[in-house]
Amino acid sequence: MHSPDGQLQQSGPGSDGTPVTGIPQPGVSPIELRVLAVMAAARYHGVQLDRDDLRFPGGQPPEPAALVDWLRNAGLWARGVRMRWRSLIGLQSSAPVVLLLRDGGAALVVRTDPARDRVWTRDPAAENDSEPVPVDAAAMEAVWDGETILLRADRGNAYDNEPFSLVWLARLVWTDRKLMREIFLASLMMTVLSIVMMLLVMGVVGGVVTYRSYNTLALLSLLLGIAMLFEGFFGYIRRQLTIVLGRRVEARVNLEMFKRILGLPIDFYEINQAGAIMYRLGHIGKVRDFLTGRVLTTLLDVVTLLLLLPVLYVLNPILASLSLVAAILMVLIIVAFIRPIRRVYLRYADAEIAKSTVLVESVRGIRTVKSLGLEPQRKEAWDSTTAATGSWKLELQDLINWPQTLVHPLEYFMRNGVLLVGVYLAINGAMDAGGMLAFMLLSGRLSGPIAGIARMMEEIEDIRNAVSMAASVMNEKPEDARPGIGLRPRFAGAISFSKVSFSYPRAKSRALDNISFEIPAGSSVGLVGRSGSGKSTITRLLQGINRDYEGYVKLDRDDLRSINLTHLRRSFGVVLQENFLFRGSIKDNLIAGRPGLTMTDVVRAARLAGAEEFIERMPQGYETFIEEGSPNVSGGQRQRLAIARALIHDPRLLILDEATSALDPESEALVNANIARMAHGRTMVVVSHRLSSLTEMDQIIVLDQGSVMDVGPHRELVDRCPVYRQLWLQQTRYMQSTRAAAPAPVLAQGH
Ligand SMILES: Nc1ncnc2c1ncn2[C@@H]1O[C@H](COP(=O)(O)OP(=O)(O)OP(=O)(O)O)[C@@H](O)[C@H]1O
Numbered sequence: 214m215h216s217p218d219g220q221l222q223q224s225g226p227g228s229d230g231t232p233v234t235g236i237p238q239p240g241v242s243p244i245e246l247r248v249l250a251v252m253a254a255a256r257y258h259g260v261q262l263d264r265d266d267l268r269f270p271g272g273q274p275p276e277p278a279a280l281v282d283w284l285r286n287a288g289l290w291a292r293g294v295r296m297r298w299r300s301l302i303g304l305q306s307s308a309p310v311v312l313l314l315r316d317g318g319a320a321l322v323v324r325t326d327p328a329r330d331r332v333w334t335r336d337p338a339a340e341n342d343s344e345p346v347p348v349d350a351a352a353m354e355a356v357w358d359g360e361t362i363l364l365r366a367d368r369g370n371a372y373d374n375e376p377f378s379l380v381w382l383a384r385l386v387w388t389d390r391k392l393m394r395e396i397f398l399a400s401l402m403m404t405v406l407s408i409v410m411m412l413l414v415m416g417v418v419g420g421v422v423t424y425r426s427y428n429t430l431a432l433l434s435l436l437l438g439i440a441m442l443f444e445g446f447f448g449y450i451r452r453q454l455t456i457v458l459g460r461r462v463e464a465r466v467n468l469e470m471f472k473r474i475l476g477l478p479i480d481f482y483e484i485n486q487a488g489a490i491m492y493r494l495g496h497i498g499k500v501r502d503f504l505t506g507r508v509l510t511t512l513l514d515v516v517t518l519l520l521l522l523p524v525l526y527v528l529n530p531i532l533a534s535l536s537l538v539a540a541i542l543m544v545l546i547i548v549a550f551i552r553p554i555r556r557v558y559l560r561y562a563d564a565e566i567a568k569s570t571v572l573v574e575s576v577r578g579i580r581t582v583k584s585l586g587l588e589p590q591r592k593e594a595w596d597s598t599t600a601a602t603g604s605w606k607l608e609l610q611d612l613i614n615w616p617q618t619l620v621h622p623l624e625y626f627m628r629n630g631v632l633l634v635g636v637y638l639a640i641n642g643a644m645d646a647g648g649m650l651a652f653m654l655l656s657g658r659l660s661g662p663i664a665g666i667a668r669m670m671e672e673i674e675d676i677r678n679a680v681s682m683a684a685s686v687m688n689e690k691p692e693d694a695r696p697g698i699g700l701r702p703r704f705a706g707a708i709s710f711s712k713v714s715f716s717y718p719r720a721k722s723r724a725l726d727n728i729s730f731e732i733p734a735g736s737s738v739g740l741v742g743r744s745g746s747g748k749s750t751i752t753r754l755l756q757g758i759n760r761d762y763e764g765y766v767k768l769d770r771d772d773l774r775s776i777n778l779t780h781l782r783r784s785f786g787v788v789l790q791e792n793f794l795f796r797g798s799i800k801d802n803l804i805a806g807r808p809g810l811t812m813t814d815v816v817r818a819a820r821l822a823g824a825e826e827f828i829e830r831m832p833q834g835y836e837t838f839i840e841e842g843s844p845n846v847s848g849g850q851r852q853r854l855a856i857a858r859a860l861i862h863d864p865r866l867l868i869l870d871e872a873t874s875a876l877d878p879e880s881e882a883l884v885n886a887n888i889a890r891m892a893h894g895r896t897m898v899v900v901s902h903r904l905s906s907l908t909e910m911d912q913i914i915v916l917d918q919g920s921v922m923d924v925g926p927h928r929e930l931v932d933r934c935p936v937y938r939q940l941w942l943q944q945t946r947y948m949q950s951t952r953a954a955a956p957a958p959v960l961a962q963g964h
């Protein structure tokens with residue numbers, strides 16, 4: 214977009230459409246240029262960005278913030294900055310930099326040349342090998358006012374991919390070094406102030422008492438008053454900073470926690486109960502509070518101690534030693550109890566997990582509980598787990614009570630015994646009144662920090678346990694859905710399984726046994742077979758839920774395992790037997806936050822799924838609010854909404870796993886009648902127990918105990934496949950004998 218002599222012209226609508234690299238690109242809008250420039254820059258770092266991840270209101274060029282988020286979510290380090298020509302040209306890095314132009318377009322700076330005062334830019338819209346062209350300051354400043362996006366491969370967030378542990382959290386707290394320094398300074402000021410004040414008091418008290426000087430007393434009061442104000446002030450600052458630190462750490466931890474939860478494979482959630490997962494994750498808060506609360510204050514207390522102890526020793530070594538010995542004894546007592554307490558604590562924590570599992574299960578399964586009248590059994594389970602937690606808690610608290618009791622006399626001694634000794638020393642003239650007063654005032658500050666340290670040691674076991682609890686969820690191996698990993702082909706929709714075998718972890722027999730079949734792009738396939746024959750397993754492999762199978766699964770020509778997981782799943786539409794609707798309007802549920810979808814898509818998808826008629830009968834139509842657990846839509850309606858949700862982004866591959874089995878005959882007939890239309894232009898895999906809904910499929914794959922028995926259209930299979938014929942006869946016989954289960958219309962044809 215600039216001619217070789219360094220002339221730049223405006224790009225975008227309104228101008229003659231020559232973008233920043235000098236090559237006319239009338240077809241490329243500024244919006245597109247920004248997207249392409251960022252994608253090209255990310256590609257330089259080996260990250261292939263997915264356009265679907267970029268969130269911005271359409272119609273306008275994406276804002277820097279949106280672009281930066283896009284890059285960051287893909288695991289890159291990115292920052293939007295305002296830059297001058299001087300700093301741009303001074304950039305040393307060889308990585309490309311994205312300049313956001315005034316007209317909404319973008320340029321990609323690939324090289325800088327400070328000597329000649331030029332930068333070299335490349336056209337983001339052109340192919341990779343397009344020649345960079347030089348641009349000078351005047352030309353650049355004509356179209357660019359400094360908005361720049363810097364990016365690089367992320368090494369900064371070291372805590373990002375590391376296992377969750379105390380060290381990980383500590384490092385996360387440590388990112389706020391500056392804040393910590395301020396907190397530390399405030400504490401230091403508080404301590405120094407109080408020591409200085411006490412020493413002043415010591416000097417002045419002698420004068421007051423000896424010379425009965427009211428003036429000096431007034432001065433003393435004034436000094437103490439000022440000290441109080443300052444201490445109050447620094448105390449306020451310190452607490453305020455601690456709160457800020459806590460909140461920042463909390464935000465970061467929450468972010469990371471949710472990211473990891475979402476990243477875990479479905480297997481994990483199948484093996485672990487929700488109650489246990491929640492309970493375990495709940496411990497993160499405890500650890501976080503420990504770090505930003507107890508640990509921080511204890512560290513600060515240590516500083517206080519280090520400053521205080523020498524002063525106390527100077528004031529009076531005997532008293533100081535007595536206090537110190539008492540303090541050390543306190544710590545020893547507490548440490549002695551740590552192990553026994555921990556043992557009991559672990560039992561208590563197990564009991565808590567069992568208890569919360571009962572609670573979560575009962576709440577989630579409340580329909581089943583009620584309809585089967587299982588309340589007494591649930592209550593019994595609850596009572597027994599509650600009793601178990603209760604008794605372990607009692608034992609735990611009993612045990613904790615001991616160190617507290619044993620420590621008490623020592624604490625008392627530090628507070629009052631030392632006073633007695635001090636008085637004794639004063640009587641004997643070994644110490645003056647002022648010195649004693651100062652000592653008392655200062656040593657009062659000794660017990661706080663020491664108790665704090667002791668309490669921290671006491672808690673640390675608890676926290677170690679909490680860390681391992683949380684880690685058991687946080688450190689599970691996530692699915693490899695990283696944006697930068699894997700291919701992102703545009704699917705035509707052909708599927709091939711060749712010699713695929715698979716067993717679930719911990720299962721004895723194979724769920725799939727040496728399976729091979731081909732599904733041509735754009736065709737429809739039914740999967741049938743007895744319960745447990747492996748139908749759902751096939752759909753799970755296709756979605757990349759289980760990836761450690763033997764053999765090959767190919768989509769078009771690519772190995773399934775080499776395809777980016779997120780991309781793969783976004784290219785699919787999946788409807789299961791049970792589908793979850795989120796709280797929100799029907800429209801929101803159908804769009805589900807995916808970018809680029811409009812009301813037109815919503816209506817089209819609803820029509821295709823046979824949901825339009827009931828949605829329009831609802832008083833608020835598409836704006837009808839669906840509550841948690843979707844009580845205000847029927848099972849069949851929910852199912853049709855789920856189908857619409859899967860269809861809305863026009864997936865290449867649609868998987869329906871028992872999607873219609875919960876439907877009433879009428880809605881089922883409605884969906885089935887639409888199946889041909891749904892299948893149009895995409896590959897469709899339908900798992901169904903009702904063979905009647907599969908008769909029109911291009912092919913039907915018959916499975917039995919994890920093996921493919923036969924593949925072919927309905928008519929052929931009825932004739933030649935015994936397993937299929939048996940299933941078919943069972944169902945049609947049933948249909949004939951019971952009028953109630955009205956057969957779908959297709960069934961009647963020819964049979
Ligand atoms: N998450 C899992 N963990 C362990 N084994 C599983 C899991 N899911 C399924 N299986 C086992 O794998 C085999 C195949 O199950 P699959 O769910 O594929 O059957 P299906 O044909 O879909 O059955 P249905 O018609 O009942 O849905 C079964 O023996 C089942 O017990």
Ligand SMILES: [Mg+2]
Binds near residue numbers: 750870
């Ligand atoms: Mg199944």
